[in-house]
Amino acid sequence: xxxxxxxxxxxxxxxxxxxxxxxxxxxxxxxxxxxxxxxxxxxxxxxxxxxxxxxxxxxxxxxxxxxxxxxxxxxxxxxxxxxxxxxxxxxxxxxxxxxxxxxxxxxxxxxxxxxxxxxxxxxxxxxxxxxxxxxxxxxxxxxxxxxxxxxxxxxxxxxxxxxxxxxxxxxxxxxxxxxxxxxxxxxxxxxxxxxxxxxxxxxxxxxxxxxxxxxxxxxxxxxxxxxxxxxxxxxxxxxxxxxxxxxxxxxxxxxxxxxxxxxxxxxxxxxxxxxxxxxxxxxxxxxxxxxxxxxxxxxxxxxxxxxxxxxxxxxxxxxxxxxxxxxxxxxxxxxxxxxxxxxxxxxxxxxxxxxxxxxxxxxxxxxxxxxxxxxxxxxxxxxxxxxxxxxxxxxxxxxxxxxxxxxxxx
Amino acid sequence: xxxxxxxxxxxxxxxxxxxxxxxxxxxxxxxxxxxxxxxxxxxxxxxxxxxxxxxxxxxxxxxxxxxxxxxxxxxxxxxxxxxxxxxxxxxxxxxxxxxxxxxxxxxxxxxxxxxxxxxxxxxxxxxxxxxxxxxxxxxxxxxxxxxxxxxxxxxxxxxxxxxxxxxxxxxxxxxxxxxxxxxxxxxxxxxxxxxxxxxxxxxxxxxxxxxxxxxxxxxxxxxxxxxxxxxxxxxxxxxxxxxxxxxxxxxxxxxxxxxxxxxxxxxxxxxxxxxxxxxxxxxxxxxxxxxxxxxxxxxxxxxxxxxxxxxxxxxxxxxxxxxxxxxxxxxxxxxxxxx
Numbered sequence: 086x087x088x089x090x091x092x093x094x095x096x097x098x099x100x101x102x103x104x105x106x107x108x109x110x111x112x113x114x115x116x117x118x119x120x121x122x123x124x125x126x127x128x129x130x131x132x133x134x135x136x137x138x139x140x141x142x143x144x145x146x147x148x149x150x151x152x153x154x155x156x157x158x159x160x161x162x163x164x165x166x167x168x169x170x171x172x173x174x175x176x177x178x179x180x181x182x183x184x185x186x187x188x189x190x191x192x193x194x195x196x197x198x199x200x201x202x203x204x205x206x207x208x209x210x211x212x213x214x215x216x217x218x219x220x221x222x223x224x225x226x227x228x229x230x231x232x233x234x235x236x237x238x239x240x241x242x243x244x245x246x247x248x249x250x251x252x253x254x255x256x257x258x259x260x261x262x263x264x265x266x267x268x269x270x271x272x273x274x275x276x277x278x279x280x281x282x283x284x285x286x287x288x289x290x291x292x293x294x295x296x297x298x299x300x301x302x303x304x305x306x307x308x309x310x311x312x313x314x315x316x317x318x319x320x321x322x323x324x325x326x327x328x329x330x331x332x333x334x335x336x337x338x339x340x341x342x343x344x345x346x347x348x349x350x351x352x353x354x355x356x357x358x359x360x361x362x363x364x365x366x367x368x369x370x371x372x373x374x375x376x377x378x379x380x381x382x383x384x385x386x387x388x389x390x391x392x393x394x395x396x397x398x399x400x401x402x403x404x405x406x407x408x409x410x411x412x413x414x415x416x417x418x419x420x421x422x423x424x425x426x427x428x429x430x431x432x433x434x435x436x437x438x439x440x441x442x443x444x445x446x447x448x449x450x451x452x453x454x455x456x457x458x459x460x461x462x463x464x465x466x467x468x469x470x471x472x473x474x475x476x477x478x479x480x481x482x483x484x485x486x487x488x489x490x491x492x493x494x495x
Numbered sequence: 496x497x498x499x500x501x502x503x504x505x506x507x508x509x510x511x512x513x514x515x516x517x518x519x520x521x522x523x524x525x526x527x528x529x530x531x532x533x534x535x536x537x538x539x540x541x542x543x544x545x546x547x548x549x550x551x552x553x554x555x556x557x558x559x560x561x562x563x564x565x566x567x568x569x570x571x572x573x574x575x576x577x578x579x580x581x582x583x584x585x586x587x588x589x590x591x592x593x594x595x596x597x598x599x600x601x602x603x604x605x606x607x608x609x610x611x612x613x614x615x616x617x618x619x620x621x622x623x624x625x626x627x628x629x630x631x632x633x634x635x636x637x638x639x640x641x642x643x644x645x646x647x648x649x650x651x652x653x654x655x656x657x658x659x660x661x662x663x664x665x666x667x668x669x670x671x672x673x674x675x676x677x678x679x680x681x682x683x684x685x686x687x688x689x690x691x692x693x694x695x696x697x698x699x700x701x702x703x704x705x706x707x708x709x710x711x712x713x714x715x716x717x718x719x720x721x722x723x724x725x726x727x728x729x730x731x732x733x734x735x736x737x738x739x740x741x742x743x744x745x746x747x748x749x750x751x752x753x754x755x756x757x758x759x760x761x762x763x764x765x766x767x768x769x770x771x772x773x774x775x776x777x778x779x780x781x782x783x784x785x786x787x788x789x790x791x792x793x794x795x796x797x798x799x800x801x802x803x804x805x806x807x808x809x810x811x812x813x814x815x816x817x818x819x820x821x822x823x824x825x826x827x828x829x830x831x832x833x834x
Contacts, residue, residue, distance in 0.1 A: 139586065139608055139726070153654060155653075155657075157665050164658070165654035165655070165658060237678065264682055265640055265665075349638060350639075351636075351638045351639040361683070442670075452646065453668075455579075456646035458606065459608070461583055461586070
């Protein structure tokens with residue numbers, strides 16, 4: 086254009102920082118940064134000042150001191166002479182245990198409830214609606230306490246199993262449900278390969294994993310054959326054999342036997358003791374988060390165009406196959422991202438464990454250790470760091486999975 | 496640029512506010528009430544009555560301090576704390592003093608940076624168990640499930656006791672006494688362990704106290720007393736000498752019945768005169784009014800009266816004085832002289 090002229094050759098004026106759109110956003114960012122840093126430095130200096138006033142220092146040495154307290158549920162060796170650091174690890178493992186169990190059960194419950202809520206069967210869909218709304222709209226803490234109370238108040242004490250005509254008896258002589266938890270048979274090895282019990286189980290798991298891999302190869306082969314010839318070879322007996330035989334043989338070699346729980350003194354001994362605190366926390370977390378996951382699954386399914394279902398039906402595919410092979414794979418793309426945040430919620434909610442005396446990391450490191458050593462700041466920082474790292478790990482892993490199911494654009 | 500100046504000024508103001516912290520005594524006077532940490536409810540020691548007014552042996556100490564400082568025994572804001580939250584509440588300044596059957600130990604005094612102002616109950620850890628289990632000694636408890644309040648010294652004593660005697664147990668961690676009581680009565684644990692006085696208090700609230708026995712073993716020393724934060728010696732002195740005044744009053748025979756008469760004019764016992772402020776200037780030395788001790792004693796009576804009213808033999812809890820009798824009667828209660 087001819088009317089365009091060069092801007093007047095003025096120098097840079099200070100007011101341009103606010104009134105000139107080229108610089109304004111930069112100015113705002115710099116100011117915000119300064120304010121943020123001032124605030125942060127104030128927080129730090131305030132902390133240091135207050136610690137000094139209290140005569141306290143900032144030191145993680147307490148982690149190497151003997152803890153002095155016992156923990157009932159421990160997945161690794163621990164006693165009251167172990168260090169506070171080890172007590173924290175016992176707590177971390179307990180947190181991880183309930184988080185993994187909870188995420189697994191919540192997913193199963195959520196997917197089933199979410200699919201069934203869309204069922205054409207009036208009763209089934211309404212029942213699922215009751216489940217979802219009931220659990221979603223009542224605070225989690227209440228569910229934890231309620232389930233725990235039900236389990237301690239309505240089940241018999243171990244002493245009810247005693248005597249010639251006991252008030253209570255074990256299920257199939259193998260499972261004892263008491264007000265202190267459920268005792269189930271444990272598998273022990275008479276002639277183990279390793280003295281460390283965990284290594285034996287690792288070997289079993291590796292063999293089992295190899296079997297499952299072999300089964301998948303077999304399925305591939307069957308599918309390839311079906312595509313080539315139109316005939317699918319019968320494979321179920323092969324699959325069953327591959328699944329059971331190697332693992333079974335290995336366990337026989339190691340002399341596996343069932344260790345049945347039995348009444349010994351005050352309590353049941355032998356077997357595996359699933360404490361009420363674990364079961365209550367696990368069930369409550371799963372049922373509560375499952376209700377949210379059900380809604381996510383329902384939303385994901387509804388997000389898939391109805392035309393997909395109709396096209397599948399038009400091809401003569403059955404409803405169940407349509408759901409498994411057409412709808413759910415597409416719905417997963419919508420489901421996974423909010424599912425990640427539900428897993429994170431469940432993991433962090435597991436810190437409500439203290440309500441039922443479950444010894445998670447919040448109860449050991451963030452509870453008793455802080456209380457006995459007076460290291461609130463250090464303990465809480467460590468606790469925060471742990472939950473942060475755990476949450477980032479979970480979302481990292483789930484994001485990798487999300488990348489594998491999301492729409493591939495080629 | 497203007498924004499930065501304003502925010503900068505705000506930051507400076509915030510810094511100044513954070514740095515300024517007055518002495519506890521001034522804080523309490525300015526606030527007009529005393530923030531006192533107590534338990535979440537232990538009959539006889541600290542529990543609200545039917546009208547919602549806190550009553551009990553530990554509560555009486557709070558009321559005496561409030562009376563000495565503010566002249567009004569009811570000017571107390573009670574804050575319930577669990578075994579786990581009590582120290583954080585005190586360290587953070589949420590409460591001015593803690594009177595929650597708390598054991599005086601070396602590490603709490605030095606590592607947690609608190610100051611125990613004395614002992615108002617000499618206790619020891621015991622075990623309670625249903626009679627029907629037929630256990631007569633704590634050493635027969637191999638394999639038992641034990642309810643234990645977390646964040647207490649009893650938790651550590653328990654671990655030590657079972658380890659030293661080489662027997663196993665299953666700890667069930669519990670937050671509050673009420674929760675422990677519910678678990679114990681439901682049979683979720685065989686044994687409940689805490690300070691013997693706490694066991695007596697808990698048992699007293701059962702429907703059938705006779706069905707439960709407290710085992711003879713006392714496995715630890717638990718000197719229970721009120722405590723304040725480290726570093727404010729004036730405030731610590733006030734709490735310490737208020738407690739001493741209650742104990743001394745019993746020794747000298749000053750009761751809520753005769754205190755008006757004894758304080759109206761100097762008596763022939765100079766110790767009583769100094770205690771009640773009719774002679775000398777002890778009140779000024781501690782930064783309070785001359786009749787501070789009189790007000791403290793009038794709040795609930797002397798130490799012996801408080802004991803009898805809240806946990807003594809005529810109450811459902813039924814504790815005898817034992818170690819907590821005056822030193823003149825063979826106990827450990829001994830106040831330094833008021834001179």
